């Protein structure tokens with residue numbers, strides 16, 4: 001399937017579509033360049049494994065290495081707590097995204113607005129609509145998704161990938177951040 | 180104001196919002212001499228009458244837009260790219276375009292309910308006469324039509340009195356739809372205000388439809404102990420001829436029941452239903468059986484069990500004719516709104532139609548006379564059953580499933596077409612190797628939409644594979660449901676009004692609407708039982724009412740067997756079909772008018788302000804799919820009742836979200852002093868999509884809080900919120916300090932941990948106001 005087809009076939013957005021993260025370096029550059037990144041983690045991450053370990057462990061490492069605060073949605077928090085990791089905030093995805101559209105919102109810590117929002121693990125169609133909201137109404141925030149499928153409404157997205165390729169890319173992104 | 184059949188004369192109008200005197204009102208033949216309540220300020224409101232109220236709500240709960248497409252294609256200037264800050268050729272912006280789409284959706288919903296109400300009312304007046312008395316509850320219900328009394332300021336007595344209500348609705352829907360034309364409204368919040376207006380009109384339409392059918396067709400009349408009806412595919416006696424009815428307009432189905440009775444055939448033929456016609460037919464005869472929500476259409480027809488399929492209107496699959504032809508079951512279309520290209524045989528002799536069906540000369544017909552439908556359906560089912568022998572299109576056994584699964588090339592197109600992104604290719608691969616467990620598991624989460632099948636180049640009937648693999652499960656679907664009781668009694672309202680407003684009953688949670696669930700029906704049943712166990716009042720209606728019954732607890736009991744049908748703490752109250760939703764709004768309105776004695780007549784704003792600030796009600800449309808569901812939600816919003824939807828609900832194109840972090844958004848008037856005081860972020864949102872059942876449950880508990888809660892009540896609501904959060908999310912809710920006004924709000928058993936949290940968040944005490952959003956209520960309260 002073409003790399004920039006929506007994963008759910010009919011979820012076609014219109015002219016403005018996400019750029020592809022073809023190489024891990026692209027994501028790394030985005031994260032490094034970001035002044036204030038934030039990562040929104042949905043309950044879907046519990047399904048996936050990345051090269052023999054759970055996706056959630058990979059994301060915890062990403063958060064630590066990249067100093068990216070984590071917002072856990074739904075009941076994802078339980079799994080983080082089980083691993084001794086406390087997310088920076090527990091908040092529904094629509095609530096967080098709504099705040100991101102407010103350029104004057106000073107973030108969870110009241111210090112400054114975010115300029116990069118990373119999404120992973122929401123139901124595909126829900127992440128799709130939320131990223132659409134941000135695409136149109138949060139021009140000050142770049143968005144990126146780390147899911148293994150193409151999300152056309154993000155600023156940056158992986159193409160639809162095999163789990164193997166995606167896992168390798170993700171592992172590489174995390175590893176590079178430690179440099 | 181004057182409209183057909185309604186005359187309102189006002190001698191003096193001296194407006195703050197409005198002070199009216201000496202109003203004489205005539206409705207059709209009757210006038211409301213028997214109703215001595217003075218007319219309120221806003222009878223028969225126009226598009227802008229309640230605009231200030233709407234904007235007050237909308238400025239607190241601003242739309243968060245989630246465009247479903249970057250484009251607009253509504254006129255030939257387009258397509259226009261509206262992404263970002265671009266504007267269309269007509270000058271419209273993306274926010275306005277999204278709100279316009281929501282308005283179109285709400286208009287479709289409202290017109291569907293009102294169109295249904297009109298069709299039903301015409302039929303009932305023709306059959307029973309316009310003077311037939313409205314009776315929705317023999318002794319217990321004096322306020323028979325709370326929504327009509329509130330919005331229109333009239334008190335209907337007979338079926339004919341409902342006609343001017345529909346005249347008004349039809350007029351308003353026409354005006355509302357006109358607003359969506361290119362080059363009309365340009366500002367998003369004005370579109371949104373009209374969305375709320377459409378929602379209110381929708382509530383009227385639903386109320387008209389349900390009180391008319393309750394009265395004329397003898398449905399349960401506000402009966403908390405209405406009988407239990409069979410629910411589930413496994414309850415059908417497949418040894419008998421079986422009729423399937425689908426849709427929302429019940430008269431053709433009642434005629435089937437009547438014909439069976441007249442011919443003493445009641446125990447010889449099974450009458451089964453899907454969607455709201457099913458709910459309403461069990462309100463007419465508890466012998467009828469409900470198969471399940473809208474999503475059971477394909478699986479039940481393909482099972483070959485129905486011998487005749489009778490469809491009326493709304494939520495009927497557009498391919499029902501093809502599907503029923505495949506199982507050789509004739510289809511009878513009965514509604515002008517849904518003719519499916521069939522020949523109109525309304526005026527043909529019954530014998531001929533039945534003959535043509537049984538001999539296979541015709542696969543379907545349009546019959547617009549409900550009485551004739553009754554006879555044709557019954558006689559055809561009896562005649563054709565021995566010939567078609569329950570011919571089905573599902574794979575006949577495990578070998579057939581495996582053989583079909585073996586054709587799969589793992590192209591993944593089925594999964595990519597599936598709304599719930601279900602792991603079909605893996606399950607089919609396993610099935611090809613003889614392991615059906617994956618398909619069997621998918622059955623639980625499958626919406627029955629069939630969208631997986633057309634993309635399959637191998638022509639594998641994927642949905643049929645799922646249903647066949649889950650054969651044992653479908654046979655075990657033997658549940659029960661309390662038949663729709665209709666209205667809530669005035670006496671029940673008197674009993675619970677105080678505990679609800681004071682917060683001793685933590686809230687009313689209404690599970691309503693369609694079955695576009697992210698993870699199957701069971702989640703609705705689980706949520707209902709959890710909130711009933713916590714002593715909330717739980718209401719159900721429509722497909723959600725069925726889902727609530729489709730699960731048994733450890734003791735083998737369904738929700739309806741375990742919990743009472745009374746409108747009381749810990750009750751699970753099935754009001755009925757989609758149109759019965761009006762009774763849930765009606766209950767909230769009656770709390771304001773009967774318990775709190777607020778004037779009801781034509782007094783929308785004050786009642787909505789009361790409900791919003793004091794009645795901890797929340798609507799949950801976990802599988803909201805339709806335009807009607809959107810209109811129903813909008814009706815709740817205007818009354819100040821928040822609505823939670825499932826993740827698919829984000830496709831309604833915008834949420835209405837509060838910002839609990841913005842203190843300035845949450846000021847209310849204290850009616851005692853007239854001062855603006857901080858009332859706290861309650862309820863936090865007006866329209867919210869939850870990602871999972873767990874997130875929804877925590878949010879529901881949170882959204883029942885109101886600024887007026889007493890400390891005892893707030894402590895009770897907080898105890899539920901905190902407990903659910905701890906269990907489902909983990910830990911104390913990080914925002915709990917926002918909901919504690921004084922230390923007496925803190926639940927006793929959680930005192931230490933909460934006080935520590937308050938300390939860490941520089942919490943400060945706030946007084947509990949006598950809250951209102953309406954400036955004019957300050958004056959009134961002082962007087963009172």
Ligand code: SF4
Nearest residue numbers: 251254257259267269
């Ligand atoms: S209605 Fe306006 S935005 Fe839509 S297609 Fe026409 S000109 Fe373009």
Ligand code: SF4
Nearest residue numbers: 597625626628629631
């Ligand atoms: S029928 Fe079921 S499996 Fe097929 S697309 Fe619909 S929800 Fe998915």
Ligand code: SF4
Nearest residue numbers: 587588590591593635
């Ligand atoms: S679409 Fe058909 S061939 Fe492709 S994976 Fe699905 S079942 Fe297999």
